[in-house]
Amino acid sequence: MSETPESGPLLELSSQDLRAHVAGALTRARARSVALTDAVDDEDLIRQHSKLMSPLVWDLAHIGSQEELWLVRDVGGREPLRPDLDDLYDAFQHSRADRRALPLLGPAEARAYVREVREKALDVLEKAPMSGRRLTESAFAFGMITQHEQQHDETMLATHQLRRGEPVLHAPEPPHAPSGRRLAEVLVPGGRFTMGTSAEPWALDNERPAHEVDVPAFVLDTTPVTCGEYLEFLAGGGYAEQRFWSAAGWAYRQEHDITAPRFWHREPDGWWRTRFGVREPVPLREPVVHVSYYEAEAYANWAGKRLPTEAEWEKAARFDPVSGRSRRFPWGDEEPTEAHANLGQRHLRPAEAGAYPAGQSPLGVRQLIGDVWEWxxxxxxGYPGFGAFPYREYSEVFFGPEYKVLRGGSFGTGAVAVRGTFRNWDYPIRRQIFAGFRCARDPRPGEVA
Incomplete structure (x- = not known):
């Protein structure tokens, strides 16, 4: 198989440099957690802004609880700090809707707890071996916890989008798309490619193992569907025509009276949206965001296209037609920079469709990483040969037809928590997440040589 060889950036580091890399990743994640929780007062921290989301203070203490379980207790072999918190902050013990009623740590106590855990985790990092166990090989446990914190940071960012009140988060605007014509679609050639990974040290269990998949030729949009394009779907009666919707999607749309993406509002002068407390006209050139799988599917049907399969998405993102190798990212194997993708809450919105030319794939597909999760x-x-590690609840318990796969990350996804193989999943009804989509279609006669 033609996967990235077993010599990725982490594998090339000395133990000392690996520890420094881990410390930096942990520090960046914590700085973001602090910024998201310090942006509001204690009343906002303990408030439940939506039954779909936990109070922000729950997420903060949960981050510390997971770090204590895996880094302090397991890797470090240290005595438990707060065993009384294990069940309280177990995501499988209590639904999000019920967490506000639990005897949660208050803001000051939660902050003190996560600080104490982090001090002990960094001490463990200085002493723990970087090999010997699968959990410690290439600092996997530290990478898992760093990704976990960044994932909860994105969850907390989604909670900020749901809160009411004046804006409390601020960031510079993303770059504009460069001028000039670009192709709207590209043909992705058919054939086999290596999907998933057995080489990425911090890849999670559902990304493994690497395996060959034969993907027939298909045509893919070079950018995600924009708000302007989605407005044409609205104007064309997309939400009123049952024929564009699946039976489940139409039932959900009717039951909840869904007539536009979440956070959009119809005003006499046009469509507006609310974004982190800011009311603004819907930006026509940005990828549409906060749409469910059902809405994305209906749009694709209206446009005479379809949503890509997961294998098609990954082939477009990773396959190098010159070498035949699967890359780590669309642009190559190097880690994402500000030139490659809109990640990590650097901006508080998607960039215009067509931005980040340095991050495009060899076939010219842009924004496959960052901006919006793509249904x-x-x-x-699980992939053929899947094995749960280090616990079944990370992904295996979610396998089945209830969840759809999303790919690529959003503007709120930490760079450490996304790559060409990374898989996200959610219910097809979800709209509070930073999700958009791009369309695919089968080739027309004569398009494939």
Missing amino acids: TSTDFH
Whole structure:
């Protein structure tokens, strides 16, 4: 198989440099957690802004609880700090809707707890071996916890989007798309490619193992669907025509009276949206965001296209037609920079469609990483040879037709928590997440040589 060889950036580091890399990743994640929780007062921290989300203070203490379980207790072999918190902050013990009623740590106590855990985790980092166990090989446990914190940071960012009140988060505007014509679609050649990974040290269990997949030729949009394009769907009666919707999607749309993406509002002078407390006209050139799988599917049907499968998405993002190798990212194997993708809450919105030319794939597909999570048509399942690690609840318990796979990350995804193989999943009804989509279609006669 033609995967990235077993010599990625982490594998080339000395133990000392690996520890420094881990410390930097942990520090960046914590700085973001602090910024998201310090942006509001204590009343906002303990408030439940939506039954879909936990109070922000729960997420903060949960981050510390997971770090204590895996880094302090397991890797470090240290005595528990707060074993009384294990069940309280176990995401499988209590639904998000019920967490506000739990005897949660208050803001000051939660902050003190996560600081104490982090001090002990960094001490463990200085002493723990970087090999010997699968959990410690290439500092996997530290990478898992760093990704976990960044994932909860994105969850907390989504909670900020749901809160009411004046804006409290601020960031510079993303770059504009360069001028000039670009192709709207590209043909992705058919054939086999290596999907998933067995080489990425911090890849999570559902990304493994690497395996060959034969993907027939298909045509893919070079950018995600924009708000302007989506407005044409609205104007064309997309939400009123049952024929564009699946039976489940139409039932959900009717039951909840969904007539536009979440956070959009119809005003006499046009469509507006609310974004982190700011009311603004819907930006026509930005990728549409806060749409469910059902809405994305209906749009694709209206446009005479379809959503890509997960394998199609990954082939477009990773396959190098010159070498035949699967890259780590669309642009190559190097880690994402500000030139490659809109990640990590650097900006508080998607960039215009067509931005980040340095991050495009060899075939010219842009923004496959960052900006908006992209719905695929694939149900979430394990790859052939899947093995749960280090616990079944990370992904295996979610396998099945209830969840759809999303790919690529959003403007709120930490760079450490996304790569060409990374898989996200959610219910097809979800709209509070930073999700958009791009369309695919089968080639027309004569398009494939």
